[in-house]
Amino acid sequence: MAVTPRQTADSTALLRRLDSKVGSLKSEMVEFTKKLVKIRTENPPGKNYGELVSAIKKLADASGFETKIYGKSGKPNLVITWNVGSKHTLHINGHYDVVPAVGAWKHAPFEPVIEDGKLFGRGAADSKSNICAVIYAAKAMKELGMKPACNLELSFTCDEESGGVDGLGYLVAEKLVKPDFAIVADGPVRGINNAHKGVLALKITVVGKSAHAAWPQRGVNAFLGAGKLAIELNGLNTKLGKVKSRCDTSEEVEKSPTIVPGGRAEGGVKFNSVPGEFSFTIDRRIIPEEKISDAKDELLAAINAFSRKNPEYGVIIETILEAKPSFADKNCKISKALSRSIKSVKGEAPNYYLLPGFLDMRYLVNEAKIDCVNYGTAGGNEHGVDEFVYADSILDLVKIFVLTAMDKELEA
Ligand SMILES: [Zn+2]
Structure with missing residues (x-):
């Protein structure tokens, strides 16, 4: 599809407004990510899930979003919906459990600190910064008076690190979420993972x-x-x-x-x-x-x-x-919308990868039978010692998710 000069001017103006909004939310987002890291949701055993879900719900409630909690006892999954009356729904998921922290860390793993632009802590990259970006993308849109191109459904789920059956697997199996396409926000990433083993x-x-x-x-x-x-x-x-x-x-x-x-x-x-x-x-x-x-x-x-x-x-x-492994065509609607947004924010189109690890994305691809790709913040040492996320990558991800949600092609 040809892009007209009008559209380019519109998207430049949109990006400028978004840049300044997201910039003004930076310290709040960093603090929120730190807050989530401090809530020790190590799995195993799978603890403090209720406290974590309450922290996200509180933020969602304050922004006026509709929230619901679903799940088996001790396994809460939070779903936020923003219905704009579209016939299509974009789902974005983040998991809130983390793997245990062992070994000699430079900083205590559940007392997050920022050093040289890196936020250190267990779950900083995998995947609490991603949760922060998902919820702040919705919050920023609302505060800017922007409307997503299609309905938004956001889920924050447990147990990804132990297979996700009671997390995203539960929401899909019980048909509690009904997306047409989805992004699993799990990181850190190097590009778009359109497949995983x-x-x-x-x-x-x-x-x-x-x-x-x-x-x-x-x-x-x-x-x-x-x-x-x-x-x-x-x-x-x-x-x-x-x-x-x-x-x-x-x-x-x-x-x-x-x-x-x-x-x-x-x-x-x-x-x-x-x-x-x-x-x-x-x-x-x-x-x-x-x-x-x-x-x-x-x-x-x-x-x-x-x-x-x-x-x-x-x-x-x-x-x-x-x-099961899962795969989405690089040219599917959600993949292209996400790729366009990444290019607008980072100036460069992303590479695509087959991730050797497995993701909750498989529930959406194999069970819900929809197109789903994985993308997230940038960082390192996930599941290892000194896990970190680049704080600025949280800002980028918020902008990327906003632009993706606003992408008119998703509505078509
Ligand atoms: Zn993860």
């Missing part, structure tokens, strides 16, 4: 026979069997490395499915006994072109081959998690 996580227990270590010949060492099996399953990586997704990735190696054995491993009783049981986990990443069931069959075939060669061992397989 899925995961099949298994717990594999190798069963041998326990015995006193003084008479090892009386036992069957399950640790050695598990080691042998783990090495064989790891060997599948050679074949998987030749399988490539058609999606764009930051590194070539990220195009392939992968297997990581031993994320968790346990077994045996004591040094002076032959271990009778030993178990380890497998993390098998699934690219969007693959099916989880095929990946499972491939692993089972390898385990069966091991069992035939090593009949002294039994093998028990348990599924820990199955999360």
Whole structure:
């Protein structure tokens, strides 16, 4: 579609008003992000969820938005709606749980501080700054008297870090949200993630026979069997490395499915006994072109081959998690609107990526069957020590979300 000089002038004026509004809200937004970081929503165990949701609700209520809380006991999910009478609804989601903080941090992980433009704290980037940007985008629009091009539905959900079944998964399964297209605001990001890998996580227990270590010949060492099996399953990586997704990735190696054995491993009783049981986990990443069931069959075939060669061992397989990969066309409506907004704010169109991690985006793509992409603030060390978000990237994200929500193409 051709852009007329009139539209360009309009969007420049809009961006100028937005710049000054968002600039005036900066310290408030930084304080709000800090406030959210201070509420320790570590998952596991999944705590202080109610307090966190109340903090967002308070801000939404003060701005006059309609809010609802849905969820199982102890698992509140907040939904904010802004109905403008459009036939289309844009959904933007942020998750509020964080992974636990371990290790030696420069600053205490739940006492956020700003240093050189970086806001440090657990959840600063993943994903409390994103929550801040989503709610402040709506607030800024309202205060500027702007109206979104389509209805807005914002959700703030729990348990993303443990699979999201009771979070965004719940809202989608219970049909409590009804979007036509969506953005999952989860970060930090380098560009638009229009796809992410899925995961099949298994717990594999190798069963041998326990015995006193003084008479090892009386036992069957399950640790050695598990080691042998783990090495064989790891060997599948050679074949998987030749399988490539058609999606764009930051590194070539990220195009392939992968297997990581031993994320968790346990077994045996004591040094002076032959271990009778030993178990380890497998993390098998699934690219969007693959099916989880095929990946499972491939692993089972390898385990069966091991069992035939090593009949002294039994093998028990348990599924820990199955999360489907998801994919949205780069040219879908929401992706293009978001890309246009990023270009207006940052002066450069974003790159697209297949994210090797998995996101709650899959519920909207695979279950709600709508187009959804992932975008968020910029930062680093998520899930690690000294997690941070660039404070200015919160401002950029607010502007990007406002421009996206105002994009007339979404209404068409
Ligand atoms: Zn996240």
